[in-house]
Amino acid sequence: xxxxxxxxxxxxxxxxxxxxxxxxxxxxxxxxxxxxxxxxxxxxxxxxxxxxxxxxxxxxxxxxxxxxxxxxxxxxxxxxxxxxxxxxxxxxxxxxxxxxxxxxxxxxxxxxxxxxxxxxxxxxxxxxxxxxxxxxxxxxxxxxxxxxxxxxxxxxxxxxxxxxxxxxxxxxxxxxxxxxxxxxxxxxxxxxxxxxxxxxxxxxxxxxxxxxxxxxxxxxxxxxxxxxxxxxxxxxxxxxxxxxxxxxxxxxxxxxxxxxxxxxxxxxxxxxxxxxxxxxxxxxxxxxxxxxxxxxxxxxxxxxxxxxxxxxxxxxxxxxxxxxxxxxxxxxxxxxxxxxxxxxxxxx
Amino acid sequence: xxxxxxxxxxxxxxxxxxxxxxxxxxxxxxxxxxxxxxxxxxxxxxxxxxxxxxxxxxxxxxxxxxxxxxxxxxxxxxxxxxxxxxxxxxxxxxxxxxxxxxxxxxxxxxxxxxxxxxxxxxxxxxxxxxxxxxxxxxxxxxxxxxxxxxxxxxxxxxxxxxxxxxxxxxxxxxxxxxxxxxxxxxxxxxxxxxxxxxxxxxxxxxxxxxxxxxxxxxxxxxxxxxxxxxxxxxxxxxxxxxxxxxxxxxxxxxxxxxxxxxxxxxxxxxxxxxxxxxxxxxxxxxxxxxxxxxxxxxxxxxxxxxxxxxxxxxxxxxxxxxxxxxxxxxxxxxxxxxxxxxxxxxxxxxxxxxxxxxxxxxxxxxxxxxxx
Numbered sequence: 151x152x153x154x155x156x157x158x159x160x161x162x163x164x165x166x167x168x169x170x171x172x173x174x175x176x177x178x179x180x181x182x183x184x185x186x187x188x189x190x191x192x193x194x195x196x197x198x199x200x201x202x203x204x205x206x207x208x209x210x211x212x213x214x215x216x217x218x219x220x221x222x223x224x225x226x227x228x229x230x231x232x233x234x235x236x237x238x239x240x241x242x243x244x245x246x247x248x249x250x251x252x253x254x255x256x257x258x259x260x261x262x263x264x265x266x267x268x269x270x271x272x273x274x275x276x277x278x279x280x281x282x283x284x285x286x287x288x289x290x291x292x293x294x295x296x297x298x299x300x301x302x303x304x305x306x307x308x309x310x311x312x313x314x315x316x317x318x319x320x321x322x323x324x325x326x327x328x329x330x331x332x333x334x335x336x337x338x339x340x341x342x343x344x345x346x347x348x349x350x351x352x353x354x355x356x357x358x359x360x361x362x363x364x365x366x367x368x369x370x371x372x373x374x375x376x377x378x379x380x381x382x383x384x385x386x387x388x389x390x391x392x393x394x395x396x397x398x399x400x401x402x403x404x405x406x407x408x409x410x411x412x413x414x415x416x417x418x419x420x421x422x423x424x425x426x427x428x429x430x431x432x433x434x435x436x437x438x439x440x441x442x443x444x445x446x447x448x449x450x451x452x453x454x455x456x457x458x459x460x461x462x463x464x465x466x467x468x469x470x471x472x473x474x475x476x477x478x479x480x481x482x483x484x485x486x487x488x489x490x491x492x493x494x495x496x497x498x
Numbered sequence: 499x500x501x502x503x504x505x506x507x508x509x510x511x512x513x514x515x516x517x518x519x520x521x522x523x524x525x526x527x528x529x530x531x532x533x534x535x536x537x538x539x540x541x542x543x544x545x546x547x548x549x550x551x552x553x554x555x556x557x558x559x560x561x562x563x564x565x566x567x568x569x570x571x572x573x574x575x576x577x578x579x580x581x582x583x584x585x586x587x588x589x590x591x592x593x594x595x596x597x598x599x600x601x602x603x604x605x606x607x608x609x610x611x612x613x614x615x616x617x618x619x620x621x622x623x624x625x626x627x628x629x630x631x632x633x634x635x636x637x638x639x640x641x642x643x644x645x646x647x648x649x650x651x652x653x654x655x656x657x658x659x660x661x662x663x664x665x666x667x668x669x670x671x672x673x674x675x676x677x678x679x680x681x682x683x684x685x686x687x688x689x690x691x692x693x694x695x696x697x698x699x700x701x702x703x704x705x706x707x708x709x710x711x712x713x714x715x716x717x718x719x720x721x722x723x724x725x726x727x728x729x730x731x732x733x734x735x736x737x738x739x740x741x742x743x744x745x746x747x748x749x750x751x752x753x754x755x756x757x758x759x760x761x762x763x764x765x766x767x768x769x770x771x772x773x774x775x776x777x778x779x780x781x782x783x784x785x786x787x788x789x790x791x792x793x794x795x796x797x798x799x800x801x802x803x804x805x806x807x808x809x810x811x812x813x814x815x816x817x818x819x820x821x822x823x824x825x826x827x828x829x830x831x832x833x834x835x836x837x838x839x840x841x842x843x844x845x846x847x848x849x850x851x852x853x854x855x856x857x858x859x860x861x862x863x864x865x866x867x868x869x870x
Contacts, residue, residue, distance in 0.1 A: 187630035383519035383622040466624030
């Protein structure tokens with residue numbers, strides 16, 4: 151097996167994993183909201199009369215999106231209009247290449263790391279890529295030549311730029327603690343214990359950074375209560391002119407961004423695949439690896455579920471309040487956290 | 499380089515009649531400078547059904563299916579007002595029990611309207627859990643209406659001379675059961691909406707009303723009471739049996755959307771309290787004074803103005819008769835005309851576009867009653 155073949159298989163598996171997760175994320179969101187809102191949720195899509203709680207619903211949705219009329223307004227800039235959803239989808243799903251999913255596994259005499267690439271600047275790469283995805287939003291709203299879409303675009307741009315500052319400041323303090331930007335090394339750092347009982351996870355080392363990160367992450371993904379770019383009761387959203395699968399791609403991108411951020415939260419704050427005290431149970435190394443890979447998935451899933459939950463319990467912020475929260479609360483807190491971290495590290 | 503004037507920076511937008519944030523059937527031409535609204539112009543005419551004119555060409559009794567459509571979600575106020583106007587003009591006495599039943603129906607109708615409003619205000623702020631809950635809970639009240647009158651929205655239950663039929667057996671217990679359920683559920687609404695920090699942050703200080711406008715424009719109902727004006731037609735000029743019920747006028751002093759919301763929240767409790775009182779005190783007896791043959795029913799010449807407290811404010815009917823079997827003129831005072839038209843156009847300058855649809859719902863606009 152050549153290196154290229156392994157890489158190709160990894161790409162295919164990663165992409166399939168991401169698509170499946172994103173598709174079922176839509177179902178999860180619908181089911182979760184249904185539980186909160188005293189409803190049943192989607193349960194009608196069935197194959198040969200088997201509906202089983204709507205597990206076929208995402209595919210029915212995707213099919214519906216594919217076969218809907220793909221309407222492009224006459225006044226829109228057609229090339230950019232078609233290009234924008236692809237751009238935002240591409241960059242936001244590219245983040246996954248640097249995420250480690252577990253310890254390297256051995257097949258035959260080959261060691262395969264569960265990570266596509268492990269660059270030295272993984273965190274910078276990730277935030278650079280996720281910032282690029284805002285260009286899709288800008289182009290989409292702008293090329294629609296619709297006033298509502300334009301307003302949504304302006305909001306999205308301002309919001310994402312401001313919250314990226316808080317997000318990255320909170321990550322800088324993490325980098326100082328972990329003294330590495332490699333995600334694999336960050337997880338390895340967390341696989342230890344403070345005073346012999348407390349896992350050395352990011353959430354315990356940097357609780358303030360965790361809070362800032364999670365708030366900024368919800369704002370980054372443009373989800374409620376920070377869903378101003380697409381606030382449907384005010385300006386309808388930057389994708390107001392989109393229909394069919396192009397709209398579907400935008401919607402899927404939202405979920406992909408949320409998945410990416412829950413993956414990042416798991417890696418940076420929740421110890422990645424580390425399950426506390428599993429090495430003291432005396433299981434064989436292979437079993438531990440397998441359990442840890444599953445544990446990583448479960449952690450990501452729980453974080454993702456939490457990020458979805460917020461949407462159904464808060465009204466939307468107003469735009470000036472959103473900016474205030476970003477610049478006057480989150481950024482000062484994260485800078486304060488950074489300074490305190492620097493002092494503590496200097497003293498130790 | 500070209501210098502941009504203030505005019506160049508302004509953007510004109512049409513909000514509605516097809517817009518998810520507007521109650522529908524009316525359009526707002528708004529001028530934006532950045533995110534801030536500089537002016538608004540209300541355009542109506544998307545729902546003009548000429549009710550007042552149509553009523554002049556129909557028999558008195560034929561108008562009942564028309565009046566209940568003047569404000570779709572709250573039809574009983576219209577029916578009660580129109581029936582009371584005809585009773586005053588023709589001198590028909592209403593049996594005591596019928597008055598109590600009418601009051602019960604009016605309060606139930608007020609309660610379901612408030613539940614619907616909770617969904618509206620939360621929905622415009624992107625909290626879609628509340629509409630699902632409140633519309634679901636409102637359905638229990640609509641079930642009661644269905645049992646009592648046969649219709650969920652349009653009841654045509656209150657007629658001149660009383661009500662169409664007596665309460666079904668065991669109806670009182672079922673009403674009390676729904677009230678118990680709602681009282682148990684309301685703390686959840688408080689947690690989700692009224693006590694929510696973001697909700698308070700969004701509404702406090704928004705759409706601040708100048709107290710001098712209240713008398714100038716004719717602002718009534720929860721909007722005026724949120725400004726500290728203790729005005730409630732139920733207390734000032736009691737109709738039906740409101741003088742026999744024990745209640746206080748609810749006021750707040752904020753003059754903003756949050757105070758309006760809190761007035762409505764407390765009036766939900768008041769309505770539940772009133773319904774309990776009504777069921778406790780309701781006497782036995784007839785519910786219907788038989789009318790003469792309604793196809794040839796002539797009412798002597800005269801004119802009258804009756805008013806009542808609808809959910810949104812003071813609702814009035816001015817009826818003129820000329821001795822024939824049809825009304826000469828019926829004029830309806832809809833609450834939304836001063837609220838969504840005059841008041842909104844004054845409130846808007848300086849408002850953020852995000853608050854615009856919240857303000858429309860916060861004033862409880864009901865477009866059908868602007869164009870009768």
